[in-house]
């Protein structure tokens with residue numbers, strides 16, 4: 001029998017030459033085009049408005065040149081005009097449609113993500129966990145931050161991994177430690193700022209040796225938001241083998257590989273476009289751009305040229321891990337961008353230094369963004385009252401001085417206790433940008 | 437075929453769930469696909485007593501760790517041809533629960549816990565307005581409060597150690613699959629023994645649940661015994 005390359009779960013797809021990968025995308029796109037045109041009310045309305053029909057799309061190049069973009073506002077507008085909870089995206093109803101999940105929905109009503117019996121969301125994660133060392137018979141600590149995707153503990157049968165389902169809540173840390181010691185799982189999906197802070201607290205309260213309890217893990221996936229220096233320091237001390245995760249525009253997840261040089265955007269699952277943030281043309285390879293996705297393996301409610309609002313750095317250069325699919329680095333959301341005195345500020349600009357003071361080392365903060373442009377950078381910063389060095393006003397002054405040194409901007413600081421900050425939820429992160 | 441090309445093995449667990457034990461902590465519970473599917477068929481039998489319309493929507497609130505408690509129910513709803521609309525049963529997901537109740541034409545709701553009710557209250561929403569007039573399966577920590585509200589049709593969704601069940605359309609006790617479990621009432625506590633091969637078998641397991649058992653035939657036509665908590 002042919003020996004498979006054991007480094008990859010799906011060697012043929014993961015290392016497929018670019019040219020072949022694009023041919024695969026084209027064949028999927030050409031099947032998708034008439035399908036969504038006939039079945040998705042939003043696609044039909046949008047394409048008719050732009051005078052596009054399936055007959056106009058004969059290649060991948062035609063698709064990129066002619067198919068109109070869709071965005072969150074269009075989906076919501078269609079939903080409200082037509083009383084359609086799916087915003088015109090659903091191509092089928094039950095029984096092929098079996099469940100409905102949602103985007104996290106930080107603003108307005110969350111967007112529904114209807115799904116069939118099985119969907120492509122986990123394909124990408126399975127590849128990454130395999131790459132981290134998981135093999136059939138190994139245990140996975142499954143710490144997804146939501147049940148919105150439904151009960152998916154049985155979706156791992158085709159890998160032979162056995163998931164142990166844990167609630168993503170600092171209250172569940174004793175159980176997380178318990179199962180890590182009992183089953184010695186090889187990977188963990190996923191850990192976040194609040195869970196790491198919870199582990200730190202647990203270590204302090206119980207004297208538990210976290211490094212020892214977690215020593216069986218060969219891969220621990222961290223996600224939800226950028227990693228602050230304090231969080232990184234804790235995970236380094238515990239010797240966590242960390243891989244960062246981001247969302248592939250709600251189509252799937254994208255996770256780092258062993259090269260730790262970007263997260264793999266699996267392009268057999270999603271067509272990724274990377275556009276100039278101020279226009280509709282391709283950004284240069286490696287440059288900052290907006291991610292636009294088309295779901296290639298979703299026949300229930302596929303997103304078609306969906307503008308994700310996510311700013312990314314993106315490259316299609318082959319990775320040193322041997323995979324040929326693209327890689328991205330998330331920078332933040334276009335809609336979160338605050339322009340202070342003409343300077344663009346995203347949460348990613350604040351993470352590197354805000355936790356440098358003894359009082360603020362948890363790195364919790366929110367950018368206050370009442371509108372897109374302001375003259376002062378207003379920040380809400382989490383702090384530990386027990387660690388206060390010289391009073392609240394002096395702490396504020398030190399933070400302001402640091403912001404001026406790092407970003408050259410005037411600032412206004414509101415202090416809030418760490419406990420209150422964490423309550424701003426959801427469980428895997430706090431919103432880093434707030435209107436007030 | 438040669439003998440060496442075949443090898444007998446034991447089945448792997450499908451996933452590892454957990455149940456709350458009488459010490460207040462959790463006991464891990466690996467279970468196989470066979471067990472999951474038996475539990476799904478049990479859930480389908482109970483669901484059938486409601487004669488829902490296929491294609492209709494059921495709200496299910498849960499947390500990610502509750503595979504043992506809710507995967508069979510979720511899959512039974514899907515098998516029936518209905519759509520499961522999911523939200524977290526944490527205090528943070530009230531906004532989503534409200535949005536689902538408003539935007540989706542719901543036929544029933546399940547897994548409603550005290551956290552769900554509290555999350556809605558914090559945002560100023562009343563559960564008796566959002567879910568009035570449809571069957572609502574409530575967990576033990578919310579059942580009594582919801583049952584007292586006017587206009588609500590409340591049924592039990594029960595957990596007792598590894599036992600999980602919910603009430604049929606008659607709402608007079610939680611059916612327990614009699615082929616899967618042998619249950620008894622000892623000093624007012626439910627004690628359970630498993631009857632079929634499982635990843636983890638139970639022998640006179642004290643669940644900690646104070647309840648009594650009704651073994652008479654239910655008006656729904658199901659002859660599984662029913663647990664009625666105190």
Ligand SMILES: [Zn+2]
Pocket residue numbers: 257258259264319320321322323
């Ligand atoms: Zn790589």
